[in-house]
Amino acid sequence: MxxxxxxxxxxxxxxxxxxxxxxxxxxxxxxxxxxxxxxxxxxxxxxxxxxxxxxxxxxxxxxxxxxGTSANGRQTRTVGRTQxxxxxxxxxxxxxxxxxxxxxxxxxxxxxxxxxxxxxxxxxxxxxxxxxxxxxxxxxxxxxxxxxxxGADYLRKQFLEQNGDMYHAKKAADCCNTLFNPLWLKGKENDVAFVEANIVLLDEFGFSDFKGNFQEQLKAEIPRIIERANNPMVFDWEGFDKSKLFQTRLERRRRRLGEHEVDEDWKKDLGEVATRIWEWWRPIVAEGNKEFPAFKFALRRIALLQVSSCDVERVFSQLKLVRDRCNDNLLEDMLEVRLFALCNGNLKSLLIKAWEFPLVDVDEDDE
CATH class of the missing domain: 1.20.120 (Four Helix Bundle (Hemerythrin (Met), subunit A))
Incomplete structure (x- = not known):
């Protein structure tokens, strides 16, 4: 590769x-x-x-x-005058x-x-x-x-192969970067069919509301949404004020690289691009706007779909608690058991739900 x-x-x-x-x-x-x-x-x-x-x-x-040496070849030692x-x-x-x-x-x-x-x-x-x-x-x-x-081989298996864990997430991200990206829609007035072909990517989100008649409604709105993306009077991309987060990132880059080494082009900062794209869509998703009902509904559903790492962070928090109480001498197997118990809560109710039969308490005599 x-x-x-x-x-x-x-x-x-x-x-x-x-x-x-x-x-x-x-x-x-x-x-x-x-x-x-x-x-x-x-x-x-x-x-x-x-x-x-x-x-x-x-x-x-x-x-x-x-x-020196005597005549017969034997070494001699001369004693000097001594006190x-x-x-x-x-x-x-x-x-x-x-x-x-x-x-x-x-x-x-x-x-x-x-x-x-x-x-x-x-x-x-x-x-x-x-x-x-x-x-x-x-x-x-x-x-x-x-x-x-x-790393490239790992990412290819995860994101590009159909059996990869992140394959569907990658397809959903491609959908957002095409259908809901006005910068991508701009100039596509002659490629409406190509834009419509990306509607099938909505299935990757797994929402039942995105199937059937809804996709036909979305196709009907695509020509008008492309026209809006091509209209420079709708949104001033270059004149939009820099967001505070973008300014903070620029300041950090200046401290790290120097004043003259920082490129302040907002198009090269993904965070600022996402901010301006959302500001472009904000009037459409606002209450009372009925110009693009299908896009409005889809955007609201996607915007509410929060990608979070709280489950992983919770595991590390529990790991810190266990280490603080038991020190670092805890065996790996015991640490795994404690983490499993802390992260899964009431194991008894969990097992009852999993196997659908009550757990029988063992008497001390039976042990």
Whole structure:
């Protein structure tokens, strides 16, 4: 299934800009981890040098230095001039300095090991990020197609196939976007038969009032409704004041995109288009208007058909109540049972109605 990528292509320059900024930030994190490794390596080298210096100090206090090689090849050690009495306190202090230097070396090696571990993770994250978010335009489009294809297949099955859950809702929406859309009706004076063909979509609403003789009445009004849609004196589409909701959406877009990046064309805002379409129909559905009785009746029925998600929202509200009372340690099966009981109310009456026989209470002795 081919997926149109017009909006993706339009947003591609902005996406590339954001990806470039994100790539710079991710690379900066990787550079910081690499810098930490370099600092830890330098600390290890300094600690090793310090040990050598402190050990040399101990040897100097002892008066010991390495010598050359004897004639027979055996290494000899020349003992320099020593003091008669060695300052034991100074020697002990030098030994402690050697131990401290060794301890510093141990800590420096641990820091280096930790820095290498963190750096390895950052490099892996950086490589994964680069693989996940390509920087080239062609690769981005291909990735967008791959992501969109799954959703497109799902939507096709739901909305375009006859056995899809949203197939009839899609047909009903098509009916609203044709028969009851004056912007679509405008210019259809020569295609009345094509407009009349969309009347059968009224069956998708499932109203018995929309069948039979009613559709014939609607067909009789179509030529006059098209004439009204073509009359510029009926409604000033361009001069209509912007709705408050449209102005609010524009203001949000200005804050997000900038003053000069916002397109204020009302035709590109579906909410504003719907508002103006309803204002065009308002005189027709008003009380006392008998010019288009069939369209008036149909519009009133459709306008009262509210699409709501309150059932789903109610389930989430009950879920929050259960979690607040039982915390998050509740098992999934028990959570499902509690939600089922809360969302379905009196289960006893529900089961009686479903199976049409009374439930017999079980005695404790029978248990």
């Amino acid at each position: 081919e997926v149109e990528m017009k909006r993706v292509e339009a947003a591609l320059p902005r996406v590339l800009q954001l990806l470039t900024e994100a790539h710079t930030a991710v690379a900066a994190v990787k550079r910081v981890s690499e810098s930490n490794v370099d600092e830890a390596t330098t600390a290890v080298d300094n600690a090793e040098t310090k040990i050598v210096e402190k050990q040399a100090k101990v040897n100097r206090i002892r008066g010991i230095r390495n010598g 008669k009495y060695v300052d034991e306190d100074e020697l002990e202090a030098a030994r402690l300095e050697v131990l401290d230097a060794k301890h510093e070396l141990k800590l420096a090696k641990k820091d280096l090991e930790k820095a290498n571990e963190i750096n390895g993770k950052k490099i892996e994250e950086y490589n994964n990020w680069c693989a996940k978010f390509p920087q080239k335009e062609e690769e981005l489009l291909q990735r967008a197609r791959e992501i969109s294809l799954c």
